[in-house]
Amino acid sequence: MPGTLPAALPATTHVAIIGAGPTGLALAVTLAEAGVDFVLLDRQAEGANTSRAAVVHARTLEVLDEIDPTGSLSAELVGRGIPVTRFRIRDGARPLAAITFDGLPTAHSYALMVPQDRTEAVLLERLRSLGGEVHRPYEVTGVRQDEDGEGVTLTTATGETLRASYAVGADGMHSTVREAAGIGFTGSSYGESFVLADVVMDWAPGPGEVSLVFAPAGPTVVAPLPGEASAAGAPGAGRYRVVATVSDAPAEPDLAFVQALLDARAPGQATVTGLVWSSRFRIHHRVADRYRSGRLLLAGDAAHVHSPAGGQGMNTGIQDGHALGRALARALASGNPGDLDAYGATRRPVALRVVALTDRMTRVAHLRNPALRAVRNTLLPLFARVPALRKRLATELAELNYR
Structure with a gap:
């Protein structure tokens, strides 16, 4: 309701998550499933009410199945979208090449067309079923690690503070957490x-x-x-x-x-x-120089941004959130922060690969030289006739190489 004050923040938590988009929600659900205490904050008074990202790829649906092995989470999302099995490249009205997803080695051999607000709604429903919630509106303006490395203190725009063992920036390209961590964003x-x-x-x-x-x-x-x-x-x-x-x-x-x-x-x-x-x-097109600085970690658009070609961004972020949730659960159980190093070592190369793929697709699509366009339009149909090449590109777009 307009004018309603946000619910009070707890004083402490194990994991503070800044940003309740798809990445932050996936991380929160993973932590909730693992029984890890967390606080999820977002500066917006409401969640997304526009479609923005509009495709969920096969690997992301597999990740939802890992979060909820009953399959109800992915089934709920599929029920709200349109499965599409064909990606076709055209020059104007003329078809040049087609890439198909059916036949890929996955239970989700399609691209699911579904608006981002529906994806967020499904993740939020799952979070609430596990007893979690988003704290809104809380804008995090300060993030400070203890000098002894024992924890993190967050400060909000209205003066509240929150102590956490770890803080995760899932707060987008202009990440407050990334800036506080002093991590470069190269690109x-x-x-x-x-x-x-x-x-x-x-x-x-x-x-x-x-x-x-x-x-x-x-x-x-x-x-x-x-x-x-x-x-x-x-x-x-x-x-x-x-x-x-x-x-x-x-x-x-x-x-x-x-x-x-x-x-x-x-x-x-x-x-x-x-x-x-x-x-x-x-x-x-940028990738964070590293995904961790002490007890500060990055995921989603705070760690990588790139062209929308191929619809990879939100998918890579949701996969980040799940991988980081599992890594945090292990680190908290073992008491060893070093267990988190594997998260960046695994996920940052994925981001570099996604950025390279989307950049190549964008530059090929932007060719303006008539001779180069003619070569492109001649070669694409030839490449598309080779089954191995079609499957390779479909697998890459579906992000199945990142298992």
Whole structure:
């Protein structure tokens, strides 16, 4: 309720988690399952109410099965999304190559299209069923490790303090925890801005695939989302996510802007009839120099950010959260903080690999030289005819190499 004061923070805890997005929630659920005391804080008064990240890959669904071996957690999420088995690359309206996920060695041989707010809702429901909760709104403004290395003190914007054995920054790219730890964030940014929009439209390729559309002005991704179909009732009618690079996009792209963008890049393929939500953002590709400094640890976007190509970001973060939760449970049980070193040693190479993959995909999609585009469009269909190459890329996108 507006104006309601946040619940009082406890004085102490074993693990303080700053940031209650998908990464922080996955970490909290893992700790709750292990019986570890924690406090999960977020500066927002409410959780995500927009879709933002929109794909959950196979490895992440496997991680949810590890968190809840009954399978009910992943089943609940699948029930709120759309499983898609095909990723198709197009040049305008012309198909170039298709990557399929069915047949991969997993119980979840598909990409699950589901808005981030639904993913967060499922994780929060699980957390609450285990007796956990998010403390809102608490903005952490100070993080200080004891000189003797025995603990951490957090200070909020309203003056509360919280003592913890460990503090985890799951607080995004501009992480307060990372800054307090003095950990570098190596990388750079892309020059273009990205448009993100959830729309209702008639889309000629239909909802059975995720489409990556090449165009001289830049790449565009169109992916189906669960939601009401448009009144037109055509086979491709429904709700879709559109992500596109634009040299200078408006802060809140409107319906006319999205329609004009699709007309230019996929002529004759889209009729937009409704705009659900839109935004503009800029993308960096950066990885934290290390994931731990004493009793301060990083996960998710606080540790790595990259291009949205392939939908890897939230998935890598949820996997971070689960891996860190298990590592913290071991460290607290053994009394040896050194047990946490394996977390960074395992997860940071994954982030480096994800950043490299998404950067390659982004640069290939952004080719503007006509000769290079022609070579790309000639080679892609040839590569896609090789089963081993198709499976290799599908496995990489599904993040199954990170088991």
